[in-house]
Amino acid sequence: MRHPGWADVKTKSKSKTALAATSKKRSRLYWTDEVPACIHCNSTHYERSSRNYCSRCYRLAHLLEAVRRWVPRQPRTWRLCAPGFKQVARQSHLGAPFRKHLITTIQRRLSRRIDVENIRNERVYPDGHSIEIILCHLTGGIRGKRRSPYYGLATPIHHSFDKSQRCIIWIWLNEIHELNSRHTRTLWDEAWKMTCEDKAAFRSQYKSRMHR
Numbered sequence: 001m002r003h004p005g006w007a008d009v010k011t012k013s014k015s016k017t018a019l020a021a022t023s024k025k026r027s028r029l030y031w032t033d034e035v036p037a038c039i040h041c042n043s044t045h046y047e048r049s050s051r052n053y054c055s056r057c058y059r060l061a062h063l064l065e066a067v068r069r070w071v072p073r074q075p076r077t078w079r080l081c082a083p084g085f086k087q088v089a090r091q092s093h094l095g096a097p098f099r100k101h102l103i104t105t106i107q108r109r110l111s112r113r114i115d116v117e118n119i120r121n122e123r124v125y126p127d128g129h130s131i132e133i134i135l136c137h138l139t140g141g142i143r144g145k146r147r148s149p150y151y152g153l154a155t156p157i158h159h160s161f162d163k164s165q166r167c168i169i170w171i172w173l174n175e176i177h178e179l180n181s182r183h184t185r186t187l188w189d190e191a192w193k194m195t196c197e198d199k200a201a202f203r204s205q206y207k208s209r210m211h212r
Contacts, residue, residue: 040110043117056178057113064106072096082188097198102191109187116174119167126170128158134173138180 029048031037037044038054040061049058066080072095075086088094118124135150161169 041113041117043113043120045117045120057110060106060110060113064103064110067099067102067106070095070099072099085188085192088192094195098191098195101194101198102188104194105187105191116171120171122164122167125163126166128154128156128166131157131166131170131173134170134177138173138177 029050031044031048035048035052038046038048038057039052040057041054043054046054046056049055051058051061053061063080069077069079070081070089071077073090075089078086078089081089085098088098115124119126132150132152132154135153136148139148139150157166157169
């Protein structure tokens with residue numbers, strides 16, 4: 001037998017869902033005359049997000065702000081940290097270098113956002129080499145063990161397409177690259193790789209000093 005108030009509870013839950021959907025629609029931000037574009041990349045291609053950023057720049061700017069507040073050996077301060085990297089916070093000899101390299105990596109991504117919008121608006125024109133690099137990134141051929149099948153196509157691409165066509169191709173490939181699941185992961189992997197390289201360099205310097 002159903003609870004006598006079942007119908008009322010169901011109606012209430014539906015009304016709450018509808019109210020939440022309505023408030024979500026109302027809270028959506030749009031580009032206006034006061035805020036005509038993203039304050040970082042000067043783009044209107046993506047949705048407006050909080051603090052007058054576009055959705056792409058806000059994720060990076062929000063993450064950068066959180067990382068700058070991290071304190072080594074205090075995991076509670078490591079907000080927005082990717083799973084698997086929070087254990088680094090407990091190690092003082094790795095936490096500080098990893099934080100430093102992660103800030104550098106995020107800042108590079110933010111500067112790349114400006115380059116992307118400059119190419120989208122044809123303020124800057126990519127050459128064949130830039131398109132070749134993205135193609136190699138998509139196939140895992142850059143900094144990897146295997147060689148990409150697109151290696152060596154820079155000159156044919158540069159001479160086969162004009163500058164406007166190269167802009168369209170570059171933006172199209174960059175969108176695929178950013179939507180790739182590995183793209184977000186490489187943000188953390190790049191910082192971890194630089195941290196490990198610093199640690200290996202420190203060990204080699206320490207050993208060379210000991211042998212003197």
